Amino acid sequence: MNHFVQRDWPDRPPAIKGRFYRKSLLIVLSITCLPTAIIGITLYLLGSSHIGKEVTSSNEALLLNAVKRINGDLNQLELTATQWAFDPRFDGSLRNVDLKDQYTVTQNLYRTLTVMKGFYPLVDQVHLFVDGKSPVVVSDFDGIEAVSSPDDLAGYRAVMSSKQGAFWLNGFPRVNRSDDHTVALVHKVPGIGQPYGILIFYLDRDKLVSLVHELSLGKAGSSFIIDEKGRFVVTEKGAGRPEGTPFETALAAEIKRHETGSGTFLYNFQGETYTVTFGDFTRLGLHWTYVTAASLSSMTAPVKMMSRMIVGVSLFGFVVALLLSWLASRRIYHPIHRLVGLFHDERRAPDPPSDEIGFLEKQWRHLNRESRELREKLEQAQPWMRSSFLLHLIQGHYYSFTEEELRERMNAYGWSMDGKRFLLVLLQVLGSVGCRGASRTAMLSSSPSRQRILRRS
CATH class of the missing domain: 3.30.450 (Beta-Lactamase)
Incomplete structure (x- = not known):
């Protein structure tokens, strides 16, 4: 029969866990962590892709709007320039006017150019080139300037000889400023007939x-x-x-x-x-x-930020799930640990068993076998125990017992006590024969085959 040491084990599980603890921990981890991990990975993949598409779509929309706005501004300027080119103040009469002598005409041109400049904010300056006897450029900023450079004059006349009535020029310099490269809208004047000059709308660089x-x-x-x-x-x-x-x-x-x-x-x-x-x-x-x-x-910075947030939240959830899984596995393992502690004898096996369930099953079967053996031995010894009880009762050892206590003792020896009464008859024979009979009576009282000496009534 194995020797079992029964003691109060601490609530803390041993440092080395067995197979059941590992299995229960894996099961709890799978239940708690897998959904979190799947949700986190799904959010990361789908969220990153969706955010990336949204950022790209938003940027493309902003770009298209900006291009439309630029197109709209330039279209409006082209329309305005065409309207001014047909203004009567820029008719063919300016071809033969000496602007340096005609003060009134010159002042009207200044005011008109100033109005044209203020009419459209994108315009920085408006110049009027007049190709007369003395080619000049009129502006509200510099006044009247003579075109003294042959290169400048050739450039103005090349523009006038173009078949187009209006066009854009990239890097067209202002008069007498060869290094002043700007973007300009040029329109011949007058709008109908033989041109005598050009209107030049220089755009504001900033x-x-x-x-x-x-x-x-x-x-x-x-x-x-x-x-x-x-x-x-x-x-x-x-x-x-x-x-x-x-x-x-x-x-x-x-x-x-x-x-x-x-x-x-x-x-x-x-x-x-x-x-x-x-x-x-x-x-x-x-x-x-x-x-x-x-x-x-x-x-992709917003995408990375959102992706990092998703990963961070998922990792936080995963850590919380790990903690909860560890606590849950400890709670699940605690009863098993206590049962193992009841059966485990450190003097025979210092290390805890690796398979707790197998160990408990083995010990349970061992206990069942021992219990069955003890029960069989008890059943075999019960007749002798009854005889011994009767002898002690006859000899007066139980006189101090109450009837209830005697019933309990007899019930423990296998007698059925429910609704029954018992009568004990003692026979004694005197004389020499009686002596042998007395010995016989004692033998009858102690023999299992003579239990009928206790007769039920």
Whole structure:
């Protein structure tokens, strides 16, 4: 028979857990952590993809709106210039007028040019070139200036000889300023008939750059407009054939290699990836291409932030699930641990069993076997115990017992006591025969086969 040590075990499970603890921990972890992990991964994948599409769609919408706004502003300026070209104040009579002598006419021209300039905020200055006996340029800012440079005069007359009545010029300088490159809208005057001059609307550089800056999708990028020859019309640094940065120059060359008029592509420059969007629009016969480039890292910054938030929340939920799983597994394992502690003998096996359920099953079977053996032995010894009880009763050892106590004792020895009464008859034979009979009576009282000496009534 095995030796069992029964003691109060601490509530804390042993340092080395068995197979049941590991299985229960894995089951609880699967129940609590798998849904959290699946939700987190799903949110990360679907959320990142959705946010990326939303950011790209939003940027494209902003770009289209900015391009429409620029187109609308330039269209309005073209319409305004055409209306002024047909104004009677710019009729053919100015061809033969000496503006230096005709003070009234000159003052009217100043006022008209000032009104034209203030009518449209995008315009910086308005000049009127008159190709008379003495070619001059009239402006509200510089007054009347004679065209003294042969190159300037040739440039003005080349514009007048063009078949188009109005067009845009990129890098057309102001009079007597060869290095003053601007963007200008030119319209012949008068609008009908043989032209004697041209109206020149010089755009404000800062405002034009501001319009182009609206095309930009972020700080880490660039926006600019180029003409059909790949020359810069406007950049974020200036207007009228400005010098582009190395990145803008390389990107402009890349745009020229694309046969399509518009599109979007990824462009790598010095280890950085940019998303490039370009499109074209025509301004009175002049073909311009707008280009905007944004760093892919800056565009995906909101996506990364949301993705990190999703991952952070998922990790937090996973940690909480781990903690709850650990606590739940301890609670589940606690009864098993106590049962193992009741059966485990450290003197025979210092280490806890590796399989708690198998260990408990083995001990349970062992206890059942021992219990069955003890019950069989008890059943075999019960007749002798009854005889011994009767002898002690006859000899007066139980005189101090009450009837209830005697019933309990007899019930423990296997007699059925419910609704029954017992009568004990003692016979004694005197004499020599009686002596042998007395011994016989004692034998009858102690023999299992003579239990009928206790007769039920």
